Amino acid sequence: MEKLCELKDISEGTMKGFSVQEKQILIANVSGNFYAVDAICTHRGGFLPDGKLSNNLVICPVHGTQYDVTNGKVFKNVSTLMKFLTGEATDLNRYDVIIEDDSIFIEL
Numbered sequence: 001m002e003k004l005c006e007l008k009d010i011s012e013g014t015m016k017g018f019s020v021q022e023k024q025i026l027i028a029n030v031s032g033n034f035y036a037v038d039a040i041c042t043h044r045g046g047f048l049p050d051g052k053l054s055n056n057l058v059i060c061p062v063h064g065t066q067y068d069v070t071n072g073k074v075f076k077n078v079s080t081l082m083k084f085l086t087g088e089a090t091d092l093n094r095y096d097v098i099i100e101d102d103s104i105f106i107e108l
């Protein structure tokens with residue numbers, strides 16, 4: 001179990017990226033619930049914490065793939081043309097978030 005930060009560090013409707021055991025992890029606060037998924041877009045490596053969080057969807061800053069942070073699944077993939085040219089995005093890994101003593105931990 002790895003400690004990432006304190007609850008107050010990620011306010012509602014925001015997200016942050018962390019480097020843990022050579023992985024890049026994104027933590028998002030959706031309506032007071034915390035979720036952890038990979039921070040790197042599976043399409044072409046965009047850094048998702050630099051994108052936008054809209055409710056439960058994180059939007060990649062590079063080509064706009066949308067992922068559901070509650071389960072890591074692709075919600076909206078890149079366009080058909082982009083798929084043809086560069087391949088498509090696949091689901092992110094999700095991780096269990098554990099809250100203890102006002103701190104956020106994840107299980108890798």
Ligand code: FES
Pocket residue numbers: 041042043044045046060061062063064065078089
């Ligand atoms: S790198 Fe994220 S959508 Fe292309």
